[in-house]
Amino acid sequence: MxxxxxxxxxxxxxxxxxxxxxxxxxxxxxxxxxxxxxxxxxxxxxxxxxxxxxxxxxxxxxxxxxxxxxxxxxxxxxxxxxxxxxxxxxxFKEETSHRFRFAGLDIDYSENYHHKHRYYNDNRRTQSQTILAVGTSNLITDGNLNSLENSDFDFWKSHFFEIGSNSKTRMFKNSGLFYINYGLSLTYNVLSPKRNQFFVANNTATLLQTNLENLDKSKFKTVQLVVPLFFETDFSRSKLNEDRIYYRPNTGFKMGFGGFFGLNIKTKQILKYQMDDIKVKDIKKGDFNVNNFLYGLNGFVGYRDTSLFFRYHLNNLFKDNLIEQKNIEFGLRFEL
Missing domain, CATH: 1.10.287 (Helix Hairpins)
Structure with a gap:
């Protein structure tokens, strides 16, 4: 009242x-x-x-x-x-007020008040946010990073997009420097072969073959459910107010390194070409011998809510291929 x-x-x-x-x-x-x-x-x-x-x-x-x-x-x-x-x-109202955080918005439902700000007024050790990441995707062959220079995949047309929910917990009660960062994300990964190539799966391997017709589009898409885990160092400055320290994560430089694991939940290939002046769109869905379980390394370095991001898969993309082909992703990561 x-x-x-x-x-x-x-x-x-x-x-x-x-x-x-x-x-x-x-x-x-x-x-x-x-x-x-x-x-x-x-x-x-x-x-x-x-x-x-x-x-x-x-x-x-x-x-x-x-x-x-x-x-x-x-x-x-x-x-x-x-x-x-x-x-x-x-x-600076009483700490007994009730709040929850969604997509970077601090919402107080006890007094119908909400606002967006960059630090927590009650020093909770865990905060949550929405994650968006976007960038380029490719395959490293036989562990050789130089293989990207002669990649079979178009640099600009091969990409990934990630959206998810993320939380970070302060590791120590009286320090805002170290965090454990974890979450759950949905990742869309697209590889676009060059030179009219496309993937063909048989009983022993999944390999690139050249199409007889000129391909207007060749895209190999996977959808993955990923659980990332980072050990994060956040250099944001704390704030002193009324003899109390307020930690303000995501207001300065930060970096994180860790791993991830997940599941491949969908695979399909899209081909577009013309045959006898007829436009053809060929969509094939299946497993294409793709490894359903994925794991690897990921990390980021950034300022405030924006970071440079990488992810390297330690598992092979395809189960039975004689050569090792592993996904690598570079891009930007946003915490909203």
């Missing part, structure tokens, strides 16, 4: 100040309108020239704008102070 009364009082005071600003603006505009009308009348009587009338109108408009600025300056300051007091009250 008290909170609702305070909110109503705040809204009423804001409304009053807003109305005062509108009244001042209306008065000055009305006065300017009369001045312009008088100048036009003098122009019609040829008491002043057209150029002089234009100069007088410009001067009147500038004086009117300056008058508005001067008259509302004090009211604007009152409005800013009122809003700032409201924000301060919300940020």
């Amino acid at each position: 008290q909170s609702n009364a305070q909110n109503r009082n705040f809204e009423e005071r804001v409304k009053i100040l807003k109305q005062r600003i509108e009244n001042i603006s209306f008065e000055e505009r009305s006065h300017l309108k009369e001045l312009i009308k008088d100048i036009n009348y003098r122009l019609e009587l040829e008491a002043i020239s057209k150029d002089s009338a234009q100069v007088l109108k410009q001067k009147a408009a500038e004086e009117s704008a300056q008058n508005i600025k001067i008259r509302i300056a004090e009211i604007e300051q009152q409005l800013r102070d009122l809003i700032q007091n409201k924000v301060d009250e919300a940020i």
Whole structure:
């Protein structure tokens, strides 16, 4: 009840100040309108020239704008102070208030208040956010990083996209430097072979073959459910307020390194080409001898909510191939 009364009082005071600003603006505009009308009348009587009338109108408009600025300056300051007091009250209110965090938004459902900010006002050791990652994807052959230079896959057309939920827990109660970072993500991985090639699976291997027709599109897609785990170092500065330290993760530089494991839940290949002036779209779904269980290494380094990100699969993409082909992904990672 008290909170609702305070909110109503705040809204009423804001409304009053807003109305005062509108009244001042209306008065000055009305006065300017009369001045312009008088100048036009003098122009019609040829008491002043057209150029002089234009100069007088410009001067009147500038004086009117300056008058508005001067008259509302004090009211604007009152409005800013009122809003700032409201924000301060919300940020440093009692720790017993109820909150939850979704997609970077701190929502207080005890008093119907929500705001987005970059640090936690109650020093909880665990925070959650939504993760988005996007970048390029490719295959490393036989563990040789140089194989990317002569890759069978188009650099710009081969990519990955990841979306998921992520949490990070402060490892020590009185330090905001080290965190354990973990979550659950859905990853879409696309490989786009070059030179009219596409994947063909048989009983012994899954290999690239050249299509007889010119391919307009060749894409090999996998969908994966991934559990990432990082040991994170966050160099964000803490804040001291009222003799208490507030940790502010994701407001400075940070880096993390760790591993991941997951499952491949869907595989398909899409081919588009023309045959006898007929456009053909061929979609094949199956396992293509893809390893269903995946694991590997991942890491990031960044500032605030944006990081450079990599992921390297230690498992082979295909089960029975004689050569090792392992996914590697580079891109940007966003914590929302």
